[in-house]
Amino acid sequence: MLMSDEREALTPVVGRSGQAPARPDLRQVLLALGTGLRTAGDGDLSSIFEQELRQLLAIRAIRLREVPARYQARLVTPTRTAGSIVLDVPTSDPRIQAVLEAFTDPSRVLDEGDLDLLDAAAQLGGLVLEACRVKPLSPHRLRDGAAPLIGSSPGMEGLRQRVERVATTDFTALIEGESGTGKELVARQIHELSRRRRGPFVAVNCAAVVETLLEAELFGIEERTATGVRGRRGKFEHSDMGTLFLDEVSDLSLSAQAKLLRAVQDLAVERVGGTGAKRVNTRIVAATNRPLSDMVEKGLFRADLYYRLSGVEIRVPPLRERRDDVTELARYFLARHGHVRELSLSEGALDALRLHRWPGNVRELERVIERAVALTESDRIELDDLPPQVRGEYAEVLAPSLARTETMRAWGSRYARLVFERCGRNKRHACRLLDISYHTLQAYLRYATKDASGSAKQVPAWARVPADDTDASAKE
16 A cells, blocks of 8 residues: 555656546446456456456556565565555565556556545555455366366266365365376366465376485475586475375375475475575475375374375266267267367267276377377278277177177177176176076077177177176076
């Protein structure tokens, strides 16, 4: 806020217009902010504030921002240059400094009324920043971005809801899921939906960091700690006012886990060669492709670090548990590469994609689509355009039946034979899975044996999986 003596010091610089026109007020800005609140987050309140205030004052630009902690010691407000003025903005957190910057053209001279308006706008700016912190970004707005969470299955809907709830807090989060499921994408969604979305998102692949350089990479290093070493900030400091994503944290050694524990616990880091700890304002999101609880039991992961990271857990389901999303994901990847060439998927190719178990999850599906975009000769991806490992099960079981236009009885017999083999040739267990009687199963199996294609030798290897509860008395 400008004091009387400060106002007098600034007056000769900004000048007086010598005119007394009708003074603008903040009513227009307040109305626009109220509209932004009612539209459920479709508009960014700080952007609305900046745009409306710039139009109201007819100046070149307005900027409302929070200042990173590392710069606060050098910033004094109010201050000015030839074409700008910087005012202090109140904040609820004394550790955070915020400013309102106004930039003018040489022909635009700010008078005393303009200064009064900017002074009041700076106070209002504090309320705008506070509202931005507690009001997350609209989820559907984020889904229109470059990397949304694709899928309409119950598992994905539940994941979205959990991400949206977690994003409203600042708690440490642990994301668990197999490789290729999109754990970093989930972490980025948490960041973009949170009040920290204006800050940096810093990702660290813990598996790729050399253990001897871990401290310097995460915590930084002071100037001239060793000959030829230049000082630099670590990932914790880089993520100040934002989110730090620790990917594959389960690959850290026990000694590296011990170094990480203190920083996670206190949110304070000490650079290599430094003499004191520095606090950082960051949110930590960790990810692992192995259950940390099992690793704790085996002594491979520190229990104290596990309890620090696992306050809020998010599980990303593998693609085989949400096969209904395969079609949607495949079409999304095709659309994303539409600038290269426009392709469609045949029904046979879609069936094969849905039947595949996807050990590499979404990452594997993306690479399969990229391969098809590069190698498919026509404008339609057919079954033969897919890799052998993807079309294998479909080609072995379903495609021959379709080619021979088999009857429903033949299909039922073939499926009964597959389930029978998958149950370790245990008829009682197969009857329970198929929900049919013993005599009906017998009829299906007798029909299947009339055709050489129904023999066990031609049943795909993936179907011949012994059941855990095989009943020897039920076998023939």
